[in-house]
Structures are given as C-alpha cells and as structure tokens.
Amino acid sequence: MIAGVLKEKTGETRVALVPEIVKQLVRQSVTVWVEAGAGAQAFYPDEAYTEAGAVIKPAADILQQADLLLGLGLSDHHIREAIPEGKTLAGIFQPLYNTGLMQKAATRRLTLFSLDTIPRTTRAQSMDVxxxxxxxxxxxxxxxxxxxxxxxxxxxxxxxxxxxxxxxxxxxxxxxxxxxxxxxxxxxxxxxxxxxxxxxxxxxxxxxxxxxxxxxxxxxxxxxxxxxxxxxxxxxxxxxxxxxxxxxxxxxxxxxxxxxxxxxxxxxxxxxxxxxxxxxxxxxxxxxxxxxxxxxxxxxxxxxxxxxxxxxxxxxxMPVDASKLYARNLFNFLQLIIREGQLAPDFEDDIVQGACITRNGAVVNERVKALGSLVV
Structure with a gap:
C-alpha cells in the first residue's frame, strides 16, 4: 500500500506526516511517498523524509498511484478535479461546516476520514486532533x-x-x-x-x-x-x-x-x-x-x-510541534484502518464510523447527513 503526502494549500504551514512517523509506517510495510517540499514550511526538509524511508515524488504521481492520501485540509479544486475518483483520504475536512464539499466528495466516490469528527472518548484521546x-x-x-x-x-x-x-x-x-x-x-x-x-x-x-x-x-x-x-x-x-x-x-x-x-x-x-x-x-x-x-x-x-x-x-x-502532534494523532488513527501494510478499515469500529464521512458514493456520517439532508 502507498500512503501519499501532498503539499498543503497556500497559507497552511503544517504537514500531515513528520519523518519520525514516516519511519514507523515504513516499519509496518507501508510505502510512503511525499511531495517535494511538503514539509518545508514546518522545517522538515526532504532529506529528513528520505532518511526516514519515504520516497520524494511529484504531486501527479502521488495523486494517481497512492492508495491513501494524507493531509490536513481539502480545497474545492482537489475534490472536483485533482483527486481521482475512488481514492481514500484522511485529514481535517470540517464536514459539519462543508456539507456541500462532502456531497461532491461522495459524488466522486471518495472515501473520506475526517479526524475532527472522531468521538471524543477516552479510547480516542490519542487521535484527538x-x-x-x-x-x-x-x-x-x-x-x-x-x-x-x-x-x-x-x-x-x-x-x-x-x-x-x-x-x-x-x-x-x-x-x-x-x-x-x-x-x-x-x-x-x-x-x-x-x-x-x-x-x-x-x-x-x-x-x-x-x-x-x-x-x-x-x-x-x-x-x-x-x-x-x-x-x-x-x-x-x-x-x-x-x-x-x-x-x-x-x-x-x-x-x-x-x-x-x-x-x-x-x-x-x-x-x-x-x-x-x-x-x-x-x-x-x-x-x-x-x-x-x-x-x-x-x-x-x-x-x-x-x-x-x-x-x-x-x-x-507553531508548525513544527503542531505537525508533530497532528502526525501522531493521524498515526494512531491509521492503526484502525491499516492491517499488515494494507488499507483495511474496520467500519464496525465506533471511531472509524465516527471519522468516515463519505463511502461508496454516499455521505454516511449521520451528523453530516442530518445537517445537510444530503442524498446522492
């Protein structure tokens, strides 16, 4: 399985994965591709990623070939045009405020995991972005x-x-x-x-x-x-x-x-x-x-x-520490959707359910559906 990390949209200084977390994913048989300069604004140079086991790739290759795209936010352009249909993404997408964008993601059959909707329970504390x-x-x-x-x-x-x-x-x-x-x-x-x-x-x-x-x-x-x-x-x-x-x-x-x-x-x-x-x-x-x-x-x-x-x-x-904390939250969540180096979400898990916003061409998160009355 390939996990890809792209540069964030303009104005965002944080990065989804830091080198120390890349190293842990590589140990779990996950291939990590990182766009050149993705961590630059958070002071994580490309060399640090390659030393941790990541491969530096162009954005086009990551978008087309990565099985899982990791980030913080999403732009309307990404949803409508850049990201191929059927991809799986994990990040902070603010679905309760962006119901229209979630509808577009569902239409393109994207599977979105938004970590800001994870239930705030004791078990989920380590993933609480x-x-x-x-x-x-x-x-x-x-x-x-x-x-x-x-x-x-x-x-x-x-x-x-x-x-x-x-x-x-x-x-x-x-x-x-x-x-x-x-x-x-x-x-x-x-x-x-x-x-x-x-x-x-x-x-x-x-x-x-x-x-x-x-x-x-x-x-x-x-x-x-x-x-x-x-x-x-x-x-x-x-x-x-x-x-x-x-x-x-x-x-x-x-x-x-x-x-x-x-x-x-x-x-x-x-x-x-x-x-x-x-x-x-x-x-x-x-x-x-x-x-x-x-x-x-x-x-x-x-x-x-x-x-x-x-x-x-x-x-x-504070992009250095903010990225480190976010990457650790993300890594802990990935343990619920990756098995033996492959993408295998357990949709019966309450944390996975809470984070999953769109799947199989539909908005599946109950809170988002209730807000937008969305029907595909």
Missing amino acids: LSSQANIAGYKAVLLAAYTYSRYFPMFMTAAGSIAPAKVLVLGAGVAGLQAIATARRLGAVVEVFDTRPAVKEEVMSLGGRFIEVEGAADASQAGGYAVEQTEAYKRRQEEKIADSIAKADIVITTAQIPGKPAPVLVTRAMLERMRPGAVIVDLAAATGGNTALTQDSSTVQHNGVTIIGNSALAAT
Whole structure:
C-alpha cells in the first residue's frame, strides 16, 4: 500500500506526516511517498523524509498511484478535479461546516476520514486532533494578546510606582480555553473564566482562574466537549454576567463554538463600547463567524481603541510541534484502518464510523447527513 503526502494549500504551514512517523509506517510495510517540499514550511526538509524511508515524488504521481492520501485540509479544486475518483483520504475536512464539499466528495466516490469528527472518548484521546491543535491555539492566543497589549501582564512594584496585573477574561473553558488560562496565569495575569458547562469549574479553579457562574445552563454532557444551544432566558443572564466582566477586562480570549452552527456571539457591540481603550480580544472562533459582533476572520479590527484579532489558525504559527502532534494523532488513527501494510478499515469500529464521512458514493456520517439532508 502507498500512503501519499501532498503539499498543503497556500497559507497552511503544517504537514500531515513528520519523518519520525514516516519511519514507523515504513516499519509496518507501508510505502510512503511525499511531495517535494511538503514539509518545508514546518522545517522538515526532504532529506529528513528520505532518511526516514519515504520516497520524494511529484504531486501527479502521488495523486494517481497512492492508495491513501494524507493531509490536513481539502480545497474545492482537489475534490472536483485533482483527486481521482475512488481514492481514500484522511485529514481535517470540517464536514459539519462543508456539507456541500462532502456531497461532491461522495459524488466522486471518495472515501473520506475526517479526524475532527472522531468521538471524543477516552479510547480516542490519542487521535484527538482538535485537542492537540486547540492546545497550541490557546497558548499562542495569550502570547499574541500579550504582544499586542500596551501594558504589562504581571504586577510590578518599582521605585516609580506599582503596575497592576492585567485582567484576562476567557470565554469557553475547552482545551484551548484551559491552555489560555494556564498561560495567562504563568504570565502573571488575573484570570476570570466563563463557560456554559458547570462541570469545568473545578478545572478552571485548579489552574488559578475564577469561574463565573450563570444559573440554568442546558446540559452539555452529551455534546462531546462542545457548547450547546441555550435558552433565551439563560442567554440574557449570560449576557449580563459577561458584560460586567468584560467592562473590567484588559484581554479577552474567546473560544466558544457549536458543531455545525455559527459561533455564538458572546461579545455584543454594546459590550465592546464599554471596554477600556487599549484592550485586546483574540477570537479563536473567527472561522465560524466569531464570538464578537465585529470579528473578521484572519483580520485585525480596531473599534474605539479596542483591538479585535480574528484568528482561528494559530496552531499553524507553531508548525513544527503542531505537525508533530497532528502526525501522531493521524498515526494512531491509521492503526484502525491499516492491517499488515494494507488499507483495511474496520467500519464496525465506533471511531472509524465516527471519522468516515463519505463511502461508496454516499455521505454516511449521520451528523453530516442530518445537517445537510444530503442524498446522492
């Protein structure tokens, strides 16, 4: 079996496989082909791949002859034209937001395994690409905020006077939020945290954050670690609590997302008007609309002295470690679909089922079908 790794689309610095994982696949009798320069932006040169046992090949050869194509994302061009019909792919395809693209993949009889839909269970932790990449994003969000912010993070006592510590508000205490809390605390900030899931309060407090409680949250225990839709009454109470905290905040890190839906707007224009000049917001949910009323994806907006940074691709700013973690997640998943060096997915396995989006000319993932009502 040949596993192929292509260069990612423009702007993506990560690579699906790193040399140390190539070496492990080769030991399992898998032939690995890598497009020239595929790992260059993540600082993995072609020579490192060849030393690990991979073969450097042109993209055309990989597309035509590889049995399994490994990557991070997919472009519409890849689905419609470049990838031959019947191929198997594994990556992060965001199928809950790209139902139309998934339909096209089904029409071309592509078998897609999207690692971002793997069930977030204990058994699947080693394959959880969302967590490994979100951890980096939460860390970098705080560093980006600190770089942009016009004041110190920690408290300073000097002969010229005292500097109060920065007040950081984190909206959403998932993996990215928890890492943001830990990083902000290490930098000396005072941290408040809001999340609709009361169950995360203990984790927040263990990291040194103050948890903001709002009564009456909908049960999110079956949502796989994500936020869920809330009642209008709860949203009103939530808005009041956030408004009080955001008026005092110097830094706001927002991370809240709901699978298959636009990100909830937690920071309204009225809240932005109350923030102090010089405050900074880093919105990690920008790709799905953002958690503020003025967020623009991949852009920085200035509003009344408040800087709003929309960036949902912060993991790609640390491509060496991000690629290493992703490749390890991918390798662990491949153990479920490769047997004795051959592609042999066990479609009865709950993790394989959860990751499989299209197969045999149809969209087979129930969550994606429910969102798009897709019929081939």
